[in-house]
Amino acid sequence: MKKKSAELLITPEKASIIEMPKAMHRRNFLVQLGFGASAAAFLAACKKDDDNNNKPDDAIDLGSGDPGILNYAYALEQLEAAFYTQVISSPFSGITASETALLTDIRDHEIAHREFFKTALGSAAIPALTPNFSSINFGDRSSVLGAAKTFEDLGVAAYNGAGKLIQSEDYLLLAGKIVSVEARHAAYIRDLISNGSFADNTAVDANGLDKALPPSEVLMAASGFLTSKIYGGNLPTA
Amino acid sequence: MNINNIITEIEKIDPEVYDRMDSRRTAMKGFAKLGAKLALTAVPLALGGLFKKSYGQATTSIVDVLNYALTLEYLESEFYTMGYAAAGLIPAGPAQGAIMTIRDHEVAHVAALKATIAALNGTAVDKPDFDFTAGGAFANVFTNYDTFLAVAQAFEDTGVRAYKGQAAKLISNNDVLTAALQIHSVEARHASHIRQMRQARNTGVTNKPWITGKDTGGIGAAVQPVYNGEEITTQANINIAGFSGISANAASEAFDEPLTMEAVLDIVTPFLA
Structure with missing residues (x-):
């Protein structure tokens, strides 16, 4: 357990810096992610899972402790790598040379992250996941960039939220090395959609803080892009 | 830039700078020695070294x-x-x-x-x-x-x-x-x-x-x-x-x-x- 002395704890009333975006209710978050009308269905499905501490038989268990968090990151990187691999192999109509070059870079970064986690986890690694990108029209620029924005913003929020769950200083640093690259991606993708939206108020709050989300919410959002079922019930929560 | 200004600047950034070193006196002595030996352009470099000593501890x-x-x-x-x-x-x-x-x-x-x-x-x-x-x-x-x-x-x-x-x-x-x-x-x-x-x-x-x-x-x-x-x-x-x-x-x-x-x-x- 991490040491946490009570007098060092700041309360949200005292310090604005640690105030989690209170407006980030699940529904709003899902709507922001573009789930729209299906948000309610997702919530219903997830609520059922919350009440059930047992892993569904067909779900992949991420595990517990730091290896669990690494598997959590590995799962997200698998998703991103698969997405950008398809973006590059079947480019959207009207893609520019610059976009091709930089989206290829992003694909390579995500593959590097994925392979890094796979190697670091060794025998503890979860299996390869099967993505489900049926909601994305890979021929359409706005569909692809919209999905890319969802993945990148979600990745940033996931790493930001996972930092406090990591026990090892080395793994914390590694997560830090990756999250800022995801944030660079997120800003680039957002600017492709609308120049100047790299850090607008849908990404960054009035205190100048990016989002941080717990694994439960991130996994719920990611589940819409996965055929594989992931179980995060054994992950650390604090 | 002179040594006194630098000391004042560090003090602004880190009020406890003298606690990190032994005392203001020792700090000044250290700086005086440096100042005597180094051209002013080299001072930022020396300053970096001083910071390293004072801040490089694990107890931050x-x-x-x-x-x-x-x-x-x-x-x-x-x-x-x-x-x-x-x-x-x-x-x-x-x-x-x-x-x-x-x-x-x-x-x-x-x-x-x-x-x-x-x-x-x-x-x-x-x-x-x-x-x-x-x-x-x-x-x-x-x-x-x-x-x-x-x-x-x-x-x-x-x-x-x-x-x-x-x-x-x-x-x-x-x-x-x-x-x-x-x-x-x-x-x-x-x-x-x-x-x-x-x-x-x-x-x-x-x-x-x-x-x-x-x-x-x-x-x-x-x-x-x-x-x-x-x-x-x-x-x-x-x-x-x-x-x-x-x-x-x-x-x-x-x-x-x-x-x-x-x-x-x-x-x-x-x-x-």
């Missing part, structure tokens, strides 16, 4: 880390505030909008860090006086848009590395750690956009939203320390460039690297008035 407290972050945010917020206000510097339209967005974030970071330090019963350091020309190295920083963007890029990329370097020191306090991470990724968003703004200037130098090797993106030697160490392609003893299809460039870009407090102070010291 959370408030110390927050005050360090606050100093960097003071630097950024004043830089963007002055740049945004400089007549004719930033082209109207998207560029002004972006700089305003970034300025507002940095101002908010200053306020948030001060509030957090106060909540931890710490004392926030005062804002130092800055010289954004870095003693003349960037003489036209507030009259030449390209110079302004170059310094902005250096500050943002430094900020990303600086926060990353302190994360482990915050591991005992989940709330502060999370908030620091939330600032850290915003700085990376800024860095990405500033780098795109520079790329859009069509200066003939490729400058991606991410850092390739230890490339300065055409800014040059003046900011090389901001990028040194970014070129590594091995993480946790795993050779990233050894993965199928991953070039050394991609392997370096895929991971941003931390900077120690002393390396950051070495970078920032020329910008202290």
Whole structure:
């Protein structure tokens, strides 16, 4: 357990810096992610899972402790790598040379992250996941960039939220090395959609803080892009 | 710059500077000796060495880390505030909008860090006086848009590395750690956009939203320390460039690297008035 002395704890009333975006209710978050009308269905499905501490038989268990968090990151990187691999192999109509070059870079970064986690986890690694990108029209620029924005913003929020769950200083640093690259991606993708939206108020709050989300919410959002079922019930929560 | 001014500046940034060293007297003696031996231009270097001794300890407290972050945010917020206000510097339209967005974030970071330090019963350091020309190295920083963007890029990329370097020191306090991470990724968003703004200037130098090797993106030697160490392609003893299809460039870009407090102070010291 991490040491946490009570007098060092700041309360949200005292310090604005640690105030989690209170407006980030699940529904709003899902709507922001573009789930729209299906948000309610997702919530219903997830609520059922919350009440059930047992892993569904067909779900992949991420595990517990730091290896669990690494598997959590590995799962997200698998998703991103698969997405950008398809973006590059079947480019959207009207893609520019610059976009091709930089989206290829992003694909390579995500593959590097994925392979890094796979190697670091060794025998503890979860299996390869099967993505489900049926909601994305890979021929359409706005569909692809919209999905890319969802993945990148979600990745940033996931790493930001996972930092406090990591026990090892080395793994914390590694997560830090990756999250800022995801944030660079997120800003680039957002600017492709609308120049100047790299850090607008849908990404960054009035205190100048990016989002941080717990694994439960991130996994719920990611589940819409996965055929594989992931179980995060054994992950650390604090 | 003279020794007394430097001492005063450090004292502003770190009121406990003398506790870190033995006493003001010893500190002054040390400086006097240095001053006698070194030309004034070498003083920032010597200062870096002194910081290294005083701050290189493992016992840096959370408030110390927050005050360090606050100093960097003071630097950024004043830089963007002055740049945004400089007549004719930033082209109207998207560029002004972006700089305003970034300025507002940095101002908010200053306020948030001060509030957090106060909540931890710490004392926030005062804002130092800055010289954004870095003693003349960037003489036209507030009259030449390209110079302004170059310094902005250096500050943002430094900020990303600086926060990353302190994360482990915050591991005992989940709330502060999370908030620091939330600032850290915003700085990376800024860095990405500033780098795109520079790329859009069509200066003939490729400058991606991410850092390739230890490339300065055409800014040059003046900011090389901001990028040194970014070129590594091995993480946790795993050779990233050894993965199928991953070039050394991609392997370096895929991971941003931390900077120690002393390396950051070495970078920032020329910008202290």
